[in-house]
Amino acid sequence: MVLIKKDSKRKAKIYNSISDNQLELLNFNGILKLIKIIINHLNQPQNLTTIRDIYYQDVEIFNKNQQECKKLLVELFEESFGWSLTDDLNIHPTQKGLFFSNILVNKYEVSLIPINFIEYFKDIKLERNTIKVIILEKDAVFQSFCQYLMNQKHQLNNHQFKYIIITAKGFADNLTIKFLTFLNLEFQPTTIYGFFDSDIYGIMIYSQYKEKCGDNIEFNGIFLMDIAPKNWLNISDRDFGIMSTMSNKDVSTTTHREITRGMYFHKKVEMNVISDKSLTTDTNYNQYIFKKVFQ
Known part of the structure; x- marks a missing residue:
């Protein structure tokens, strides 16, 4: 079996059933298994699946490594056949992003982005422009804020606020980006509120969302000057170097300000580790987010 890598100068990979190389034998068996799984998958009426689902159909043959399953899928179908796993085979990355919303009646629970x-x-x-879309960088902040909104449910319903909260637990995966793009086009929120750490990684995550989803995504905090200095954290020399490089790029005024402040003080702030009495204006980060979005 020969896998030809499309538009690649590297040698084609050859997998042989009579090879004496154990890794080649495993890959050969894995490819045969994938072909069988995909044929069955395409014959199903609702032929939608994920890489994770495929991997768990035979974890042993993929050497108990989900990345090995993904690697073989890409080599076989995308690089050799030129097919798209998502568009042509309806095979999607493992769901990572979460959402919480009050736009579905009587369904107040955290769910994977479908x-x-x-x-x-x-x-x-x-109606257009009536839904508030909120992105939270950290899963811990997301879980805490969702519970906070549950406690504020009656107050929000009285004001007829509609919202959807999203987290990708760090950098966004393709499904989360597509979901945000859909919300942006379908419901046209005037602003997508983004809350990230005031450090170079939080700013990079925000920049990824902004690049993929448009200019109406705003960095709404947390800001270095919103936190009592005793709760600031030190940045590393490596972080400082990345910040210096990024400060010279085309970034928003808000993020440029946070980068330069962090470089000046050599400090950063992570939203999920601040204490209730750290904020200079509110008692905790749930109230901080709530005030900026709903008040």
Whole structure:
């Protein structure tokens, strides 16, 4: 079996069933297994699956390594056949992003962003510019804020606020980006509120969202000057170097300010580790986010 890498100068990979190389034998068996799985997958009426689902159909043959399964899928179908796993085979990356919303009646729970999110939200009718979309960098902040909103449910309902909270637990995966793009086009929120750490990694994550989803995504905090100095954290020399490089790029005024402040003080702030009494204006970060979005 020969896998030809499209548009690649590297040698084609050859997998042989009579090889004496154990790794080649495993890869050969894995490829045969993948072909069988994909044929069955394409014959299903609802042929939608994830790399994770494929991996768990036979973890042993993929050497108990999900990345090995993904690598073989890419080599076999995308690099050799020129097919797209997502568009042609309806095989999607493992779901990573989470969302929480009050736009679905009587459904207040944290859920994975559905792969078929267009079908999931097809019956929702909202006026344009009425939904508030909030992105939170950290999963811990997301979970805490969702619980906080549950406690504020009656107050929000009285004001007819509609919202959807999203986290990708750091840098966004493709499904989360596509979901945000869909929300941006379908419901046209005037602003997408983004809350990230005031450090170079939080700013890089924000920049990724902004690049992929448009200019109406704003960096709303947390800001270095919103936190009592005793709760600031030191930045490393490596972080300082990345900040210096990024400060010379085309970034927003807000993020440029946070970068230069961090470089000046050699400090940063991480939202999920601040104490209730760290903030200079509010008692905790849940109230901090709530005030900026809903008040």
